[in-house]
Amino acid sequence: MDEGWLLPYSDMLTLLLALFIVLFAMAKVDNTKFQKFKSEFGTLLSTHQSSNSIISIGKKNKAQGSTLSSASSLESSSSITSQSTNNQLMVIKQQLATNLQNSGLTNSVSVYIKSNDLHIVINSNILFDSGSATLSESTQSLLTSLFNPLKAVSTNPIIIAGYTDNQPLKLNSIYKSNWELSSARAISVMNFFVDNKVFNEDNISIQAYGENKPKDTNATAAGRSNNRRVEIIVEKNSSNS
Structure with a gap:
């Protein structure tokens, strides 16, 4: 019941x-009686002020409690949503790993979670011929194993980011630099997934690094092979963060 009327x-x-x-x-009442009355009035006034303080503090604590409760609820809701999103990406990662193993692509495609985002790294050697950004039909067939998990x-x-090694392009290449080649390859992979209605083109951005940001040494053939890659990064949905 509201006690504001008090x-x-x-x-x-x-x-x-x-x-x-x-x-x-x-009225010039008896001084002794007046002093006694004054003392009782002082006690009553003190009790009144104390009561007001208790009511005020009670309301303040109630308001603070309500604010803290609301903040706690929002934090808890945000934590649950974030955990749910992370769990979803982990499930997708496991499904992709299983499909890649069944398709024999575990040596050419790696899947992992980093900074709460899902990373799919595809070796360019299985995607493109040297100096080319055109996906072969056999490569497209292999990549279909990624469709169902990624549609979720x-x-x-x-x-979608493209990378190359540091080797110069052939003189007859249609690309002027490794940067242009890495861009063309990323766009080719993007078109492949968009055309097959796996990704919505409104949500995709392209990054091209050329020979920059290698993940291995360019001093060996094996290292350069690891550096030639296309990476698909699935970020957490902003509406769920």
């Missing part, structure tokens, strides 16, 4: 008592 009521009583004291003083995150922000 404040004006107690204030009115205090004013009435003050009025009675003035009247008594004007089609609304998430997607980044």
Whole structure:
């Protein structure tokens, strides 16, 4: 029940008592009785102020408790949503790993979670011929093993990044630099997934690094092979973060 009516009521009583004291003083009442009455009035006034403080503190604590409860609920809800999103990406990762193993692509495609995002790294050697950005039919057939798991995150922000090694392109190449080649390869992979309705083109962005940001040494053939890659990054959906 709301106790807000106590404040004006107690204030009115205090004013009435003050009025009675003035009247008594004007009537020149017995000094001993007046002092006794004054003492009792002081005790009553002290009790009134203490009561007001208790009511005020009670309301303040109630408001603070409500605010803390709301903040705690929001934090808990955010934590549950974030955990749910992370669990979804982990499930997709496991499904992709199983499909890649069944397709014999575990040596050419790696899948892992990094900074709460899903990373799919595809060795360019299985995607393209040297200096080319055209996906062969056999490669497209292999990549279909990624379709079903990735459709579950089609609304998430997607980044497709292209990388090359540091070897110069052939003189007859249609690309002027490794940067252009890495861009063309990323776009080719993007078109493949968009055309097959795996990803929504509104959610995709392209990144091209050329020979920059190698993950292995360019001093060996094996290292350069690891550096030639296309990476698909599935980020957490912003609406769920």
